[in-house]
Amino acid sequence: MEGSVIIFYLLAALTLVSGLLAVTTRQIFRAAIYLLFSLIGVAGLYFWLQYEFIAAVQIVVYVGGIVVLIIFSIFLTQQAGEKMPQQKLSRQLFAALAAFCGMALILVQVYQHSFNSVPGTVIEPSVTNIGNQMLDTDSTGYALPFEVVSILLLAALIGCIVIALRTKQQPTN
Numbered sequence: 163m164e165g166s167v168i169i170f171y172l173l174a175a176l177t178l179v180s181g182l183l184a185v186t187t188r189q190i191f192r193a194a195i196y197l198l199f200s201l202i203g204v205a206g207l208y209f210w211l212q213y214e215f216i217a218a219v220q221i222v223v224y225v226g227g228i229v230v231l232i233i234f235s236i237f238l239t240q241q242a243g244e245k246m247p248q249q250k251l252s253r254q255l256f257a258a259l260a261a262f263c264g265m266a267l268i269l270v271q272v273y274q275h276s277f278n279s280v281p282g283t284v285i286e287p288s289v290t291n292i293g294n295q296m297l298d299t300d301s302t303g304y305a306l307p308f309e310v311v312s313i314l315l316l317a318a319l320i321g322c323i324v325i326a327l328r329t330k331q332q333p334t335n
Contacts, residue, residue: 169210177203188245191236198229215289231318 177200184196201224208217249257285291296304 173203173206194232201225215292
């Protein structure tokens with residue numbers, strides 16, 4: 163077995179195990195840390211595929227932005243050490259069914275897509291080409307999804323602020 167194959171399996175195992183631990187642990191801070199490791203594993207896979215720019219964006223946006231925002235909101239709400247309540251069996255079954263349906267939908271899309279490219283249309287994955295493709299406003303560009311993601315990040319930030327501003331209710335005796 164070659165070294166690159168071993169690296170792939172290690173990164174894939176890190177990503178999958180961390181993702182599984184993130185959704186199964188009952189301690190919210192540990193779940194955020196497991197999510198951090200899972201996203202770092204995905205960035206490692208991008209580095210392994212030699213897509214350095216996309217790996218850097220993965221680290222900056224998701225690891226540096228989303229996970230840090232989640233950790234700050236956990237600390238601001240003073241719930242870092244608390245355990246999340248055990249979920250009912252019906253909710254666990256529904257979550258498993260939703261995950262299975264999502265996986266089935268992705269597999270159907272992958273199997274129906276033809277990955278054959280026309281010779282001569284391959285674009286070199288440079289920073290300039292990726293930037294031009296992301297900011298292009300025609301039908302092949304990604305300007306609209308880029309703006310939608312920015313609105314999603316703004317909504318997550320506002321949600322974290324609202325959660326942090328809530329005061330704990332004092333028990334009445």
